[in-house]
Amino acid sequence: MRTNYLILLFVATLSFSAGAQKYITKTGYVKLFSAASLEKIEASNRQVNSVLDGATGDFVFKVLLKSFEFEKALMQEHFNENYVESDKFPNSVFIGKVTNIKDVNLMKDGVYDVVVDGKLTMHGVTNPVKTKGTFEVKQGKVLGKAKFTLTLADYKISIPGAVVNNISKTVDITVDVTLDKAN
Amino acid sequence: MKRKIFLALAFTGALFVTSVKAQDDLMSMINQNEKPTVDYTTATFKSTHIVIGQSIETAPAGNLNFIITHHFGALNTGYENLYGLKQAAIRLGLEYGVTKWLGVAVGINTDKNTWDGSAKIKLLRQSKGAKKMPVSLDIFGNTAIYTTKWTDPTRTNFFTSRVTYAMQVLIARKFGNSVSLQITPSWVHKNLVPQTADNNDIFTLGAGGRVKLSQRVAINAEYHHLFAKQVVSTKAYDSFSLGVDIETGGHVFQIFLTNSYGEYEQTYLTDTRGKWSNGDIFLGFNINRMFTIVNHKTRKE
Numbered sequence: 001m002r003t004n005y006l007i008l009l010f011v012a013t014l015s016f017s018a019g020a021q022k023y024i025t026k027t028g029y030v031k032l033f034s035a036a037s038l039e040k041i042e043a044s045n046r047q048v049n050s051v052l053d054g055a056t057g058d059f060v061f062k063v064l065l066k067s068f069e070f071e072k073a074l075m076q077e078h079f080n081e082n083y084v085e086s087d088k089f090p091n092s093v094f095i096g097k098v099t100n101i102k103d104v105n106l107m108k109d110g111v112y113d114v115v116v117d118g119k120l121t122m123h124g125v126t127n128p129v130k131t132k133g134t135f136e137v138k139q140g141k142v143l144g145k146a147k148f149t150l151t152l153a154d155y156k157i158s159i160p161g162a163v164v165n166n167i168s169k170t171v172d173i174t175v176d177v178t179l180d181k182a183n
Numbered sequence: 184m185k186r187k188i189f190l191a192l193a194f195t196g197a198l199f200v201t202s203v204k205a206q207d208d209l210m211s212m213i214n215q216n217e218k219p220t221v222d223y224t225t226a227t228f229k230s231t232h233i234v235i236g237q238s239i240e241t242a243p244a245g246n247l248n249f250i251i252t253h254h255f256g257a258l259n260t261g262y263e264n265l266y267g268l269k270q271a272a273i274r275l276g277l278e279y280g281v282t283k284w285l286g287v288a289v290g291i292n293t294d295k296n297t298w299d300g301s302a303k304i305k306l307l308r309q310s311k312g313a314k315k316m317p318v319s320l321d322i323f324g325n326t327a328i329y330t331t332k333w334t335d336p337t338r339t340n341f342f343t344s345r346v347t348y349a350m351q352v353l354i355a356r357k358f359g360n361s362v363s364l365q366i367t368p369s370w371v372h373k374n375l376v377p378q379t380a381d382n383n384d385i386f387t388l389g390a391g392g393r394v395k396l397s398q399r400v401a402i403n404a405e406y407h408h409l410f411a412k413q414v415v416s417t418k419a420y421d422s423f424s425l426g427v428d429i430e431t432g433g434h435v436f437q438i439f440l441t442n443s444y445g446e447y448e449q450t451y452l453t454d455t456r457g458k459w460s461n462g463d464i465f466l467g468f469n470i471n472r473m474f475t476i477v478n479h480k481t482r483k484e
Binding site for chain 2: 006022024026049050052055056058059060062064067069071072073074078079080081082085088090091095122133160163166182
């Protein structure tokens with residue numbers, strides 16, 4: 001009898017999670033920015049994939065590193081070839097959760113403060129990332145925005161001695177995604 | 184009581200499992216939704232030259248590469264000649280990326296004040312993903328005109344006698360991150376050759392490659408075989424060069440040893456006078472400096 005309850009509960013949780021509204025994009029925007037004494041480095045990626053589960057707050061991102069566009073072609077080549085080694089590690093993945101999803105009413109237009117907590121994998125290294133951001137609910141869409149800072153050394157991305165003063169040891173990441181309801 | 188605890192534990196377990204599973208589901212949703220992308224191979228070589236000859240690389244679109252090539256005299260010329268340091272052949276070149284598939288270049292050589300102009304067209308790009316291509320393939324063509332005075336002004340000289348052409352097919356493949364190989368068949372046409380026994384059309388077959396020692400240092404080698412009975416009146420050898428690439432931001436330094444004194448295709452392919460076993464080896468370097476002329480504008484903000 002108790003086992004039956006258990007199964008019932010299990011199935012209920014599963015179906016609850018499966019039936020929830022999901023939000024998706026494949027044209028999300030991520031910007032890298034790093035300012036150092038000599039060189040300002042800026043790159044944009046407009047092909048970011050992301051999915052949000054409206055009920056549980058589960059939030060995942062997948063970023064193809066070769067899709068970052070730099071102002072200087074040489075910077076782009078060095079980014080892929082020497083720093084993130086995109087041949088070996090083509091994607092960066094974030095798997096996390098909006099911890100206060102209960103505070104967001106996805107049925108009602110408005111701007112909500114959110115906290116996103118999860119794990120970011122890049123260059124074969126995974127680190128915890130926690131940041132504050134906003135969700136703007138607008139006509140059924142969710143516009144997510146956040147900013148956070150990464151330390152290159154945490155991801156075993158080394159800067160050669162010759163340019164160590166030209167390149168900042170941290171990178172500011174700006175995330176801007178417009179998530180549509182998934183079918 | 185025990186059962187209740189068990190039930191609670193099982194419930195939490197189920198929740199945990201579903202949460203991880205949900206995130207996996209979201210990730211597989213991304214993977215299904217993802218646009219198929221073509222993953223083009225980049226940086227097969229660090230420079231537009233493997234060592235002394237052309238690589239499949241061009242200056243990126245909107246970028247200008249200033250290349251200074253310098254070959255000292257032969258190492259076997261002894262102390263009196265400071266092992267070649269007293270002599271130099273120099274080429275100054277400018278290479279511009281018109282588009283991502285077209286590069287143009289112009290250069291001036293101290294050898295007979297020769298001007299050379301060239302174009303390199305990228306026909307195939309090595310790629311994987313949505314479009315699979317095993318190799319990159321370029322066509323390279325150049326025209327060289329020497330501009331020193333006629334050696335014999337008493338005879339009838341034609342301007343066309345100053346002009347030579349070279350055409351190459353560059354076929355390269357990058358194996359993983361650190362090894363790249365290139366095959367380079369070449370065809371050189373000379374309007375005027377020293378003797379009738381010499382061919383006006385000369386064919387060579389070359390191969391080159393690089394191995395990266397670190398992200399910024401690579402070892403390169405390049406060889407061009409000159410098929411027999413084409414160059415008869417002078418003794419020409421196969422060209423072989425061995426070098427190191429050092430990359431520092433906007434510069435690539437290439438330091439090498441070669442048995443070719445000439446610095447453009449027509450000379451090193453058909454007129455390599457040095458022989459490695461005799462010590463007719465020239466120390467040389469290329470300095471590549473890349474300038475961004477047209478920025479790839481970041482569109483938003």
